[in-house]
Amino acid sequence: MDRQNDLRQQQNVPEFLCQERLDTNSPIAFKEPLPGAWNLHREYLSTKTKEEKERKASRFRTELDPEDVKLVNELGHLSADKLMEYVRTLQNTALSLGEEEAAQFSRAKLLKILEK
Numbered sequence: 001m002d003r004q005n006d007l008r009q010q011q012n013v014p015e016f017l018c019q020e021r022l023d024t025n026s027p028i029a030f031k032e033p034l035p036g037a038w039n040l041h042r043e044y045l046s047t048k049t050k051e052e053k054e055r056k057a058s059r060f061r062t063e064l065d066p067e068d069v070k071l072v073n074e075l076g077h078l079s080a081d082k083l084m085e086y087v088r089t090l091q092n093t094a095l096s097l098g099e100e101e102a103a104q105f106s107r108a109k110l111l112k113i114l115e116k
Contacts, residue, residue: 075083108114
């Protein structure tokens, strides 16, 4: 390694070495949990009334809403090709939402919105 460092110093080439670890969450950057797109959809964009939200479906022992059960039943009736097309569309939507969320976090960081 010393030989490589000597060569870099002789050639005036900077050493690009990243010390950042990407496998850990940063409690400094995001001190409190922020709602994601799923929570936004569930809380704000749902067309259900407050009474419908409070009423639980007693037929199902899972935490699925009747809308979720309906979606599972509809997906069960799709052919393999149609199901793959649905999954691709879902993946593309998730990717675009992730990119938009990353852009908004960058914007919030630059505007120092997340700081207290």
